[in-house]
Amino acid sequence: MQDYIIITDATSDLPVDIIKSLDIIVLPMEFIIENQVYSHYPDGREMSFCDFYSHLKMGRMSSTTQINYNTYKSAFTDILNEGKDILYISFSSGLSGTYNAARLVINDLKEEFPDNKILAVDSLCASIGEGLLVYLAALKRQEGFSIDKLKQWIENKRFEVCHWFAVDDLEHLKRGGRINAAQASVGTILNLKPILSVNREGKLVNVTKMRGKRKSFNYLLQKLKEDGENIESQTIMVGHANCEEDAVYLQQLILEQELASKVIICNISPIIGTHTGAGMIALTFVGRR
Structure with missing residues (x-):
């Protein structure tokens, strides 16, 4: 088994059983309804999928925020402290600033963890398109792809x-x-x-x-x-x-x-x-x- 972790965003919309079985880490993302901030996890622990759409049907507005610097840094640092490398597959840069935000964190962490590989790939995908790409990448990881080989594979497969x-x-x-x-x-x-x-x-x-x-x-x-x-x-x-x-x-x-x-x-x-x-x-x- 390759000693690196695949991380992606909550926008990937992958089912919980796939996330667990393929050892994928999904970073939560926030949405706001009636001035209340919720973090969305794949299991919908703070608000279920059904409840969320019920709010929309009642005419309540929702807005979203991208993952912030501290969330990235905390999640990445925890993994790096375990001695593992990171391959982060982000939500499309054509739809969000998450990829660029993650790059800033990675550049800072490279100074603190010079012996670790911290790689990021812009999926250029959205929702289950991003999810499918992450799913296929995780299968390649199981096949024994190195982190560098998998990064190149994703950059080709995303198109x-x-x-x-x-x-x-x-x-x-x-x-x-x-x-x-x-x-x-x-x-x-x-x-x-x-x-x-x-x-x-x-x-x-x-x-x-x-x-x-x-x-x-x-x-x-x-x-x-x-x-x-x-x-x-x-x-x-x-x-x-x-x-x-x-x-x-x-x-x-x-x-x-x-x-x-x-x-x-x-x-x-x-x-x-x-x-x-x-x-x-x-x-x-x-x-x-």
Whole structure:
């Protein structure tokens, strides 16, 4: 077993059982509702996923903050004091300042721990796209990849992670400035579901709109068929923002059509859900981004 630790952010939206089984450390991230600050952990210990989305449905606003210097330093120092090296896989720099914040801490810690390796990789991924990349990296670590070899592998593989998001709540896209008020109003009336993706710069982009959930799910499946590579041997991830029935439905479609043999369902965290709202369905796989 390689003597280094993989660390990532709470934005990776990985299930707790995967995190534990692959010895991944997930740094909590904060969100704020009605002036109350909560730290989101993968097990939802301070606020459950269901309770969070209930707040949003009641019209309460949520905001998020990036991981601060002291949180990084404390988490990294604990591991370095154990004599282990660190490979940190961050949330996309195209969507957050977390990667650059971590780099500042790492530069300072290199002076204090000159004999340790402290490496950081910008995932250029979001939500379960980031989660899939971390999951695959952790499997490579189990195979015996050195920390340097794995860093190079991630930097290449991140461009092969395909992200597709079908958004249900247009109000949150309006608040985030991705659509205007008129588009949100018309889209809601016509039951339009925006389809978003992540580009090679790690930024969220609007791709198209589908009318109704079924058509949006079919679009996601079509992208899996068109862009996925060797998908029958892949692990596919489906994420949901408090709409598990939809996630199970999409999972069943993938399995019934024998597009993949393993589909993992993940909860979309409050950190991501703050910006997408409830009802979002996400699909991620390895292929041509």
